[in-house]
């Protein structure tokens with residue numbers, strides 16, 4: 001501040017706190033938070049004042065700013081977003097949406113004590129996995145099952161329980177890395193087992209496995225390649241073909257399915273994926289899969305298979321560190337129960353519901369939303385209904401796309417297309433419920449396959465259009 005600059009004529013904190021907006025702020029967020037926010041807003045005015053900029057020191061404006069700041073800070077960090085990326089099971093957006101039955105089960109379990117590890121029949125201690133063990137046996141045909149934190153944990157627990165200090169044989173074509181730094185060789189090392197690689201990246205034969213088995217071998221492992229495919233001169237040995245070899249040589253066969261489906265997807269018009277039941281009947285001793293990929297449940301890792309091996313996993317001390325809490329077990333149990341009625345599954349399980357919505361219906365929805373998107377985007381963009389190609393996501397059927405529909409937004413000025421689309425993506429993320437699309441081929445594509453709530457998208461678009469209208473005034 002220069003000597004000849006007059007002091008900033010700020011109202012006192014108490015005067016601002018008496019204004020309507022500040023009173024509302026105190027009611028909603030507490031007096032302490034409101035006071036701190038008012039003080040912070042007053043402090044913020046000093047910089048511009050010193051720089052000679054005009055500042056509005058009215059108590060109402062400062063109070064309104066204090067309330068707005070508290071509201072902004074109150075938005076949950078893990079916000080709801082609208083997934084229009086075209087990837088239904090998007091790991092960064094939280095994967096599967098839970099069925100209403102699962103949501104209700106979680107809410108009920110949150111609110112009261114539950115028989116988590118308690119046998120109501122005889123009053124003795126029970127086991128938490130009992131809530132899903134019977135269902136998993138019934139649905140997969142396996143002898144027994146355990147549930148842990150996620151499939152990475154399922155693989156870790158399996159390898160550590162069966163092969164600590166010993167060897168695990170894996171094809172070089174299956175030493176995958178999947179999102180979030182899950183690398184099969186690293187997991188093997190953490191599990192304390194020695195990785196024995198067989199075959200080459202593109203070709204592995206039954207004889208390669210047979211030759212690798214020695215006195216230290218504990219298991220053979222098959223890994224679903226999930227997010228990539230090698231095409232061309234390729235040879236892999238199926239789990240079914242490996243099973244007799246594993247049995248004959250007295251080693252276990254583990255099949256990591258990754259996504260893991262419990263139903264024949266072709267019955268729902270989707271591309272077939274090998275089911276957990278098939279993996280079990282093909283002769284794997286243990287099969288591992290995720291709870292929140294195609295299964296459509298909460299984050300979980302499931303291991304099903306031979307009872308004596310499952311028992312070794314359940315007894316491992318690591319299991320204690322990897323176990324599920326009562327909320328996710330409640331969600332998992334409720335989700336698995338839906339599979340008892342395959343006829344209604346697509347109507348009740350959001351993952352399957354979203355994946356099976358016909359492209360025609362999505363394009364009709366896109367036509368309804370077109371004008372709202374155009375108003376939200378503003379005059380620099382052209383919006384049209386387009387064909388889209390969705391993906392399941394999370395490593396399931398990576399090359400299979402599902403015909404879809406959505407809106408394609410292009411820049412009016414093709415010379416600035418890149419910058420304009422990045423700017424538009426940022427604007428859509430500013431919506432009350434952030435809208436997440438995908439930029440491809442000089443367009444921002446809003447693929448409607450993942451849309452679970454049209455009214456919410458409409459409202460978010462309307463709020464953006466409103467901001468444009470205000471800015472234009």
Ligand SMILES: *Cc1c(COP(=O)(O)O)cnc(C)c1O
Nearest residue numbers: 150151152224226258259290395
């Ligand atoms: C996704 C996946 C995993 C990891 O599962 P999370 O549930 O994400 O921990 C492991 N193996 C394969 C083959 C996968 O596709």
